[in-house]
Amino acid sequence: MTTLSDVAKKASVSKMTVSRVINHPQQVTPELRKIVEKAMEQLNYHPNSIASALAHNRTNVVKLVILEDIDTTEPYYMNLLFGIAKGLSKKHYAIQLATGRDVGGGDGYIITGGRATDAEWLDQLDKPFVLFGENRYGYDFIDTDNKLGEQLATQYALNKNYQSIVFIGIDEKEPFEYSREAGYINTLQKHNMIPKIFRIQNHSSLAEKLIIDNWRKFAPNTCFICASDRIAVGVVRAIQRKNGNIPRDFGVIGFDGVFLDQVSNPKLTTVKQNLFKLGELLAEMILQKIKQDGAQQGEVLIEPELIKSESTRK
Amino acid sequence: MTTLSDVAKKASVSKMTVSRVINHPQQVTPELRKIVEKAMEQLNYHPNSIASALAHNRTNVVKLVILEDIDTTEPYYMNLLFGIAKGLSKKHYAIQLATGRDVGGGDGYIITGGRATDAEWLDQLDKPFVLFGENRYGYDFIDTDNKLGEQLATQYALNKNYQSIVFIGIDEKEPFEYSREAGYINTLQKHNMIPKIFRIQNHSSLAEKLIIDNWRKFAPNTCFICASDRIAVGVVRAIQRKNGNIPRDFGVIGFDGVFLDQVSNPKLTTVKQNLFKLGELLAEMILQKIKQDGAQQGEVLIEPELIKSESTRK
């Protein structure tokens, strides 16, 4: 491994000058800078991030804190994680996972699955953190634009001439759910239609049961806007058990677009979250925040994409 | 943060003695050791792994290399990852993810999704690595005992008095698949029955099609042993479309036991891999190997568990 000193010797300057070329280039005369850069090039120098971390009293590790139960975690965490990992490694940071609330170590946290009740715990954290998922307490976060997602879904159902548009939501009093419902309600009202909302826990079997129990309420020509692909899968099964025709008489639109939509038959029309990108942005945000010593970063909403597939009319 | 020096001062010994108490306790007299340990306790001392890493020319990072396509990755990677993360963090190691073959950095690699064709690439790696997944080239690996898994499954199907036992495998010439088939074949032969094997790519829709296309070949009282839950899900759907009764006339047993088995209806009887534990062991193995400067670690097979659920007879 070539070190700073090697480069310094080759460029016949001091270590500090080389260090400056890397971290504060504007403090070095252009001529010297050129020479040093050439030396770095020739020696194929790559800074040792561990040494730098030690000098800065850093660990070069960001903790990913998952507050939900692992067993119920969606496969989509995988994609999120990949995005985070990629974003972090650009700056030579690595991940550690924490599943409980017993954090410690690491230079900052990315926290997912936080609920309203976690606010006091968040307040007592002593390291910078950012959240994955909307919140209304002013914590920095990144999330899919949930409202827009369901607007797209609802509008699409209308365009496909389904007469009745029903929303099957997740029974949780959390911002992401309110936003999804708002997107649905909003779009319906624009067309002077009356929202029809059901809510259940996020399990396919419960969705299946819900639809079957209420089957007589759903005339053909109905589209179900579901707050998750899990729910959508259950709805599809229920319709099939009742011998309803998908997509001719019944449409189903899911939300997430990770894995489940592909395993379903028919494949789901769904609102796809770009979780990889979300992860990358989360990584960039927490690194910024660490660098800026905890400065507020604000909120970022990422546009989702409506994937048109087999569970709605062509 | 309290440092080695703090502890040394408090115990009135040198830094080295404290360092020895931590890393080579047998080199220190019991009396001194006690004193130092007490000092560490009182000051709530935790070693700074970054400093240690620097002194050892290490990065304290293990790379997880996933050679499969991310989009097709199974949700079970999540569990594996959690296990790895936990195993690593015990020794203050963190993960970085690499998706391609462009590794570099990190003290060692955990490699998943490796195929026979990756052998030459593996041979030119310059850091220690361990594989997740069987291989027959002598590389260190950890995997579920695939053969045992399908033995359990097949035996269970026999116990439940299904007369015909069919295996639906994954169409890949890889050891894990051969082992699963071997477990099935083995058990059937023990009962003087003739194996009946189909193979397809690992997609639920292909499995569904396969079963439907061959429906007349499957008399009632058949149990399908599937090499993955994905396939099992497709088989279930096919049987349902043909109005076959599960589990009375047709049994289905999957493999993996992560997520999909729960989302299916009926819920799948499946061979559950303990991926969390696998991950932990992978982490421990690579850390050992790093410590031992690349010494051979051997092969480890973990017993899977048969989860008895709704897709087979009670």
Next chain:
DNA sequence: TTTTTATCTGTTACCGGTATCAAAAAAAGA
């Protein structure tokens, strides 16, 4: 008792960077 050997502890230098301050050089002002 003296010498040899083994065991334990401390001193020193270093891992590869960075902040801080001092010195040198360049630019500006008198």
Next chain:
DNA sequence: TCTTTTTTTGATACCGGTAACAGATAAAAA
């Protein structure tokens, strides 16, 4: 031209550990 101010570069100490060797102490052998 000679100060004064500003900019650029370098020397030093330090981040928190560890290896390697040296010195001190205790045990064994002569």
